[in-house]
Amino acid sequence: MKKFQAIIHFEMDDxxxxxxxxxxxxxxxxxxxxxxxxxxxxxxxxxxxxxxxxETKTEVDQYLVKSPLYKYWTYVIEELFVYDGQLFRMPSLQMN
Known part of the structure; x- marks a missing residue:
């Protein structure tokens, strides 16, 4: 499974x-x-x-199209090479 970043710009109305x-x-x-x-x-x-x-940008697009806000969006989809952060690290060991 690949990771993609959808970068969406939106305009609001009533x-x-x-x-x-x-x-x-x-x-x-x-x-x-x-x-x-x-x-x-x-x-x-x-x-x-x-x-x-x-798996593909097309699959990402299929998820985005289903949003009720889709008609307000312009966007790009980019495949990520590295995706890392604190949540993906092992928890630090706490000695009692």
């Missing part, structure tokens, strides 16, 4: 915020299925970063 709850339900579903590793949103730059586990 209906946008009404679609956020079903979108979050969909993202939570993908997180629970281990399809999405991380999800971050900046309202300042109106950008979303989603790290997705998939």
């Amino acid at each position: 209906a946008f915020m009404g679609l956020v709850p079903p979108h979050r339900t969909y993202i939570n579903y993908l997180i629970n299925k281990n399809i999405v590793d991380s999800y971050a949103v900046s309202m300042e730059s109106q950008t979303v970063w989603i790290t997705i586990n998939a």
Whole structure:
């Protein structure tokens, strides 16, 4: 399984915020299925970063299309070569 980064730019209108709850339900579903590793949103730059586990960019695109917010997005999908972070490290040993 490969990892991809979806970099999404969005524009909001009056209906946008009404679609956020079903979108979050969909993202939570993908997180629970281990399809999405991380999800971050900046309202300042109106950008979303989603790290997705998939075999191809086409498969990633198929996940993104199902979001209720899809019509507000322009995005690129990039395959990641390295994906590392604190959560992937062994826990530090705590001696009693």
